[in-house]
Amino acid sequence: MLKLAVVGKDVSRSDSPRMHGFILRKMGTECVYDKISVPPQEFSARAEPLFAAYDAFNVTIPFKEEIVSRLAKLEGDAHVFGAVNTVVTRTRTGYNTDGAGFLLMLENAGIAVRGRSFLVLGAGGAGRSCIKKLADGGGRVFAYERDAQRLAAVHRDLGGFTPLDEIPAAPFDVVINCTGVGMHDTVGKTPVVRFAGGTAPVGADLLSFAGAAVDLIYVPAESEFLRIARACGKPAVSGGAMLFYQAYYADCIFLGRQPSAAEAKQFYIDYSEEVQ
Numbered sequence: 001m002l003k004l005a006v007v008g009k010d011v012s013r014s015d016s017p018r019m020h021g022f023i024l025r026k027m028g029t030e031c032v033y034d035k036i037s038v039p040p041q042e043f044s045a046r047a048e049p050l051f052a053a054y055d056a057f058n059v060t061i062p063f064k065e066e067i068v069s070r071l072a073k074l075e076g077d078a079h080v081f082g083a084v085n086t087v088v089t090r091t092r093t094g095y096n097t098d099g100a101g102f103l104l105m106l107e108n109a110g111i112a113v114r115g116r117s118f119l120v121l122g123a124g125g126a127g128r129s130c131i132k133k134l135a136d137g138g139g140r141v142f143a144y145e146r147d148a149q150r151l152a153a154v155h156r157d158l159g160g161f162t163p164l165d166e167i168p169a170a171p172f173d174v175v176i177n178c179t180g181v182g183m184h185d186t187v188g189k190t191p192v193v194r195f196a197g198g199t200a201p202v203g204a205d206l207l208s209f210a211g212a213a214v215d216l217i218y219v220p221a222e223s224e225f226l227r228i229a230r231a232c233g234k235p236a237v238s239g240g241a242m243l244f245y246q247a248y249y250a251d252c253i254f255l256g257r258q259p260s261a262a263e264a265k266q267f268y269i270d271y272s273e274e275v276q
Contacts, residue, residue, distance in 0.1 A: 002254060005034040007050065008060035010184050012037055013219050015240075016058060019247045022271050027255060038063070051089045056254050058247075059085050061180050064125030068094060080132055082157065083125030086250040095253055098129040101246030102216075103137065104261060108268075109237045111174060111212060114138030119172040119210075120161075121191050121202070122179035123147075123154045126216050130178055135160035142172070144193055166194040171209040175229075177202075178216050182223035190225045208232040218243050244268050 002024065006016040017033040024031050034054075038046050043063055047070055050057055059067050064083040068074070071084065072092035077099045078084050084094035106113065118134050120127055123145035131154065134141045141161035145151035148165060155163045181191045190202040202225060207213055213229035218240040226236040245264055252259040 002029060002031040002055045003053070004031050004254070005036050005050065005054050005057040006060060007036045007038060007047075007057055007063060009040060009062055010037050011035045011060060014060075015218070015243065016247065018275070019244055019271065020058075020251060022274065023244075023248050023251045023267055024255075026267055026270070027251065027257065029255060050087075051092065054089055056086070056088045056250075058250060059087060061126075062124070064096075077129065077132075080158070081125065081128045083128055085125070085246065086253055088253065095250070096129060097246040097249035097253070098126055098242070099133040100249050100259075101242045101244075102130055103133050104245045104264060105237065105239070105242040106214070107261075108241060108265060109212075109214075109235070111214070111237070116140065116173040116211075117171075118142065119144065119167070119175045121145075121175070121177050121193065123151050124178065124180075126180075127178035128154055128158065130176060130216075131161050132158050146192070146194075166196060167206065169196065169205075169209075171211070173211040174214060175202075175207060175210040175212075176214040176216070177223070177225045180217060182215060182225050183217045183219055187220060188224050190223075190228065202228075204228055204232055207234060210234055212237065215239055216242060241268060244271060 014035050020033050067084050071094040074094045078094045078096040081096050085098050086095040117140045120131050120143040123143055131143050142164055143161050144164045144167055151163050179191045192201050207229045212235040214237040215223045215225045216239040218238055229236040248264045249259050
């Protein structure tokens with residue numbers, strides 16, 4: 001039986017235990033999966049004990065970048081993203097399955113990447129993952145981040161996209177919220193961004209010109225960002241599927257199992273039917 005956990009600022013409402021338990025049972029393995037909420041100022045002191053207490057753990061907002069300094073090595077996308085969401089404790093190895101989960105979510109939602117324009121809001125750990133995967137997939141990527149220095153650093157590291165210091169009055173095929181605004185203590189809010197006329201929360205002025213809207217958060221199931229998009233008649237995709245798929249890829253890492261997109265999709269169908 002694997003002993004696992006998810007660690008983040010507030011994971012009290014996380015579906016990760018149920019998802020990983022379901023996926024691992026499908027793979028013939030049982031697990032204990034804990035939720036560990038850590039105030040940001042306490043993470044430095046509480047991170048090290050995780051390596052002794054668990055076989056592996058998942059990392060979420062806002063610790064995906066901070067955990068890197070405690071690892072012996074990074075594998076796969078974690079190298080490029082500079083952010084980790086999956087840790088194997090025995091070897092202190094970090095992985096990032098966000099990008100693979102993100103692309104599979106888009107595919108299942110019928111959103112093609114190649115040749116389409118994407119506006120990514122937020123360039124933290126999740127934003128970096130999305131920017132890189134979209135650019136590698138042939139998308140035309142534009143990214144906005146309120147922290148100009150962070151955005152500049154991501155552009156230096158990744159390239160392949162256009163950094164924006166303000167959002168133009170132009171249509172994008174897909175607008176993606178990677179900021180985390182809309183969950184926990186920001187439920188009912190949307191990201192505040194800079195437009196030509198000043199700063200304002202994202203609203204219908206932007207989303208009515210988009211082809212579709214994607215929000216990486218999944219609690220609540222419909223964020224204010226997605227509610228506005230739907231009210232504008234736009235397809236709106238919540239991050240629940242991405243969470244499931246990145247969990248699937250993480251569990252394959254835990255078990256040394258070769259992942260299969262077809263298997264992941266079928267597992268998600270089965271999981272959705274079970275939790276309805």
